[in-house]
Amino acid sequence: MKKETGKNLRELGYFASLGISVALSIFIGLGVGLWLDKKFDTNPVLMFVGLGLGIVAGFSNIIRAGKKGKNY
Template sequence: MKRETKRSIRELAYYSSLGLSVALSIFIGLAVGVYLDRRFDTTPWCTFIFLGLGIAAGYRNIGLAIKKTRKY
C-alpha cells in the first residue's frame, strides 16, 4: 500500500467514527441523568445537568477532530 492511501484510510476510519461518538455521548449523558433522578428522587434537575454535560462532551469530540486536522 502506498503512504497516501494509508493516510486516507486512516482519516476515513477516524471521521466515520466521529458521528457515532457525538450521538452516543449525548445519550450517555441522558441515561446517567435519568438514572440519578430515579435513584435520588430529584426529578428534572439531574437529567438537565447531565444532558448539558453530554452535549458538551459531544461537541468537545468535534473540537478535538478539528484540532487534529490543523496538525497536518
C-alpha cells in the first residue's frame, strides 16, 4: 500500500468516527450522572453535572479535530 493512501485512510477513519464519539460522550456522561444520583440519593444534581461533563467531553473532541484539521 502506498504511503499517501495509508495517511488518507487514517485521517478518514479519524474524522468519520468524530460524530458517533460526540453523541456517545454525551450519553455516557448522562448515564454516569444518573447512576451516581441513584447511588447517593442526590436527585437531580449529579445528573446535570454528568450531562455537562459529557457535553464538554464531546465538544473537546470537535475542538481537537479542528486543531488537527488546520494543517490541511
